[in-house]
Amino acid sequence: MTSRTPLIAGNWKMNKTGTQAVEAASRLKSLVNGVRGVQIMIAPTYTALSQVAQVLKGSAIALGAQDLFWEKQGAFTGKISSEMLVDAGCSHVIIGHSERRQFFGETDQTVNRKIRAAISEKLIPVFCIGESEAERDAGDTFSVLDKQVRVGLKDFVSDDLSGIVVAYEPIWAIGTGKTATREQAQEAHQFIRSLLDTLFGKPFANTVRVLYGGSVKPDNVRALMEMPDVDGALVGGASLDPETFSKLVFFND
Numbered sequence: 001m002t003s004r005t006p007l008i009a010g011n012w013k014m015n016k017t018g019t020q021a022v023e024a025a026s027r028l029k030s031l032v033n034g035v036r037g038v039q040i041m042i043a044p045t046y047t048a049l050s051q052v053a054q055v056l057k058g059s060a061i062a063l064g065a066q067d068l069f070w071e072k073q074g075a076f077t078g079k080i081s082s083e084m085l086v087d088a089g090c091s092h093v094i095i096g097h098s099e100r101r102q103f104f105g106e107t108d109q110t111v112n113r114k115i116r117a118a119i120s121e122k123l124i125p126v127f128c129i130g131e132s133e134a135e136r137d138a139g140d141t142f143s144v145l146d147k148q149v150r151v152g153l154k155d156f157v158s159d160d161l162s163g164i165v166v167a168y169e170p171i172w173a174i175g176t177g178k179t180a181t182r183e184q185a186q187e188a189h190q191f192i193r194s195l196l197d198t199l200f201g202k203p204f205a206n207t208v209r210v211l212y213g214g215s216v217k218p219d220n221v222r223a224l225m226e227m228p229d230v231d232g233a234l235v236g237g238a239s240l241d242p243e244t245f246s247k248l249v250f251f252n253d
């Protein structure tokens with residue numbers, strides 16, 4: 001089996017001013033100093049990106065944004081391009097988060113365009129998918145994931161997608177304190193990896209990292225990470241406090 005370096009990623013959502021983000025990033029930087037065998041990413045809000053990039057210089061923590069727009073530039077009030085994110089110091093960008101799908105009209109088609117825009121600037125997309133509670137209850141989890149992956153990654157070849165990260169986030173587990181069991185997570189991750197194998201071949205499927213997201217906390221991270229197809233975590237609430245987040249980073253200790 002190919003070994004995949006775990007990625008622990010924090011999505012700060014609409015939290016922390018620039019000053020607060022700098023403070024939290026500095027604290028996190030010292031807490032995770034010396035960590036080995038785990039990659040770390042944090043995604044502050046846009047207005048904090050440049051300042052946090054300065055703080056993270058020389059650390060092992062990568063900087064991500066929470067979204068982007070697919071056009072390169074122009075009359076698109078309120079939007080931000082992949083080039084702007086790179087210029088601000090980002091290496092990663094979260095795309096298709098369920099909150100964007102739920103509140104801001106994100107669709108599998110717009111996700112596809114955003115992934116294309118990200119990789120055109122060599123930004124690593126953290127491509128989010130996941131079913132709602134109603135979809136799970138109706139037995140539709142796999143068909144929902146299947147569609148999200150097929151449309152989100154439509155018209156790409158494996159070379160385009162090298163480095164991409166997939167995040168499986170069951171919507172019913174996000175911010176609710178209701179984590180998927182590790183068996184539920186493993187089952188979904190295995191399904192996603194085998195679909196990626198069908199679409200892009202085994203070498204790609206074996207190397208792509210599939211993160212779990214949804215109420216990941218210090219007391220459940222280890223059990224989740226023990227599952228063979230869980231390659232990391234995308235963390236909301238528990239990423240806001242540097243002490244708590246660093247416990248996730250050191251899940252193995």
Ligand code: PGA
Binds near residue numbers: 174175214238
């Ligand atoms: P949560 O959020 O950890 O607060 O459940 C996860 C996410 O939205 O990425």
